[in-house]
Amino acid sequence: MKRASLLTLIVLVWGTGHAESADPNGAGYDAARWDPIHFKPAILEATDEQCLDCHREVLESRIREASPAGLKADQALAWYQTLDTYQGDQETFHRRHLVSDYATQVMSLKCNTCHLGNDPREETAMSHAGGDPTLIQRKHVEPEVCLMCHGGFSYQIMAVPGPWAEYGAAFQDNCLLCHAIFRTNRHRVNYLKADAIEALAKENKDGCYGCHGGRSWYRISFPYPRNPWPGMAEAVPDWAKGRPTESEARFLVGVEATPAADNVQGNKP
Numbered sequence: 001m002k003r004a005s006l007l008t009l010i011v012l013v014w015g016t017g018h019a020e021s022a023d024p025n026g027a028g029y030d031a032a033r034w035d036p037i038h039f040k041p042a043i044l045e046a047t048d049e050q051c052l053d054c055h056r057e058v059l060e061s062r063i064r065e066a067s068p069a070g071l072k073a074d075q076a077l078a079w080y081q082t083l084d085t086y087q088g089d090q091e092t093f094h095r096r097h098l099v100s101d102y103a104t105q106v107m108s109l110k111c112n113t114c115h116l117g118n119d120p121r122e123e124t125a126m127s128h129a130g131g132d133p134t135l136i137q138r139k140h141v142e143p144e145v146c147l148m149c150h151g152g153f154s155y156q157i158m159a160v161p162g163p164w165a166e167y168g169a170a171f172q173d174n175c176l177l178c179h180a181i182f183r184t185n186r187h188r189v190n191y192l193k194a195d196a197i198e199a200l201a202k203e204n205k206d207g208c209y210g211c212h213g214g215r216s217w218y219r220i221s222f223p224y225p226r227n228p229w230p231g232m233a234e235a236v237p238d239w240a241k242g243r244p245t246e247s248e249a250r251f252l253v254g255v256e257a258t259p260a261a262d263n264v265q266g267n268k269p
């Protein structure tokens with residue numbers, strides 16, 4: 001009994017110290033936790049620096065050197081870490097998406113690309129019998145966002161006979177063989193570095209596959225918007241009926257208008 005309460009005390013003391021450090025302005029743990037920046041509309045405008053004022057740990061904390069079972073991190077490699085673009089030591093999820101060499105080369109994800117907050121009145125869906133089923137946890141991240149880069153390779157619509165791992169070689173492991181002609185108007189969004197991606201794809205065979213099938217957590221693939229490209233046929237194929245013709249509005253904020261000569265070659269319909 002005594003031992004249990006001592007443990008509780010230690011946890012409480014550690015817990016408070018920890019919480020205070022999460023609020024540089026000293027307004028207290030609860031004020032920080034319920035800071036309006038976590039919720040819409042403020043979260044949509046928030047900068048990474050504002051979030052990192054309190055959450056620096058997401059970029060600073062590192063993975064364990066070994067798992068509790070003793071497996072050393074530097075001797076482990078998961079299937080999704082075998083692509084040619086994967087480099088360096090094991091890293092945390094946030095570091096892999098925000099600060100690794102590869103991430104900074106091809107992406108510029110922000111905290112609010114993934115974190116969009118929720119209704120501050122209630123964290124959890126169906127928390128009581130009449131509860132709202134659409135509410136999400138604050139931690140919740142829209143899985144559609146992940147699907148954009150971690151969906152399956154949709155060979156069915158590409159005139160590629162099967163999965164890229166099996167049939168890529170027949171196309172010289174080169175997506176650009178076709179994608180110099182089809183769907184050339186791509187990646188003009190505020191969380192990707194479009195030009196760097198094109199350059200990388202010319203020298204690394206996994207440069208495109210990495211975000212379009214090579215790390216698929218899902219069997220489905222994202223229904224990408226179908227930005228018009230030069231030479232595009234007017235008829236819309238059945239599978240593409242109802243697709244948007246440009247990216248989600250929040251991903252276009254701050255994106256410079258595409259130079260006609262560069263991307264659309266003066267052909268814009």
Ligand code: HEC
Pocket residue numbers: 022023024029031032033035037038043046050051052053054055111112115138139
């Ligand atoms: C004033 C300090 C402060 C700011 C600024 C801040 N947070 Fe928080 N945040 C907190 C605190 C404190 C918690 C509660 C942590 C807990 O309960 O473990 C929290 C919780 C969270 C959680 C849920 C974590 C969990 O374990 O449930 C997420 C996700 C989060 N914040 C993301 C963000 C993002 C994204 C931003 C920027 C838009 C941001 N925060 C800005 C202090 C802050």
Ligand code: HEC
Pocket residue numbers: 048051052055058094097098109110111112113114115139140141
């Ligand atoms: C690629 C999408 C993505 C980006 C970008 C991102 N996060 Fe997260 N974040 C997640 C996911 C997924 C989780 C885990 C959610 C869960 O466990 O339910 C998470 C969890 C968190 C948590 C909870 C503590 C933890 O480590 O699990 C905090 C705090 C947080 N993120 C803050 C941030 C901040 C601050 C930024 C910007 C510097 C950021 N995130 C950028 C997807 C992202």
Ligand code: HEC
Pocket residue numbers: 080081085086087090091092093096097100102103107109114141142143145146147148149150191210211215
């Ligand atoms: C804009 C594209 C993009 C988005 C959006 C994205 N990822 Fe990733 N993700 C990547 C890339 C690229 C890598 C590989 C990074 C590397 O090799 O350094 C990666 C790696 C990963 C890894 C492996 C990390 C490791 O240590 O090897 C996991 C797990 C992951 N992503 C999950 C998610 C989840 C969950 C989401 C949604 C919250 C998400 N990703 C959103 C592009 C993205």
Ligand code: HEC
Pocket residue numbers: 154157158159160164171174175176177178179182183208209212221222223224225226237240
């Ligand atoms: C044999 C030619 C060919 C090859 C090789 C090819 N694609 Fe495609 N791809 C297409 C065609 C055709 C479409 C559909 C064009 C349209 O929208 O009408 C397409 C569509 C796509 C789409 C959009 C899917 C959607 O649902 O909107 C993505 C993403 C894509 N390809 C990525 C790739 C990547 C990455 C590779 C290499 C790993 C690749 N493609 C290799 C021909 C090809």
Ligand code: HEC
Pocket residue numbers: 106107148149175176179182183184185186187188189192197198201207208209210211212224225226227246247248251
């Ligand atoms: C870092 C991740 C990443 C890499 C690398 C990447 N893509 Fe994408 N791709 C995306 C995302 C995210 C989208 C959706 C963007 C949007 O909303 O318009 C996309 C969209 C597309 C589309 C649909 C464009 C449209 O509007 O019709 C095609 C085609 C495509 N990618 C092909 C490629 C090819 C070819 C390469 C290599 C040159 C490549 N991708 C490399 C993440 C990536």
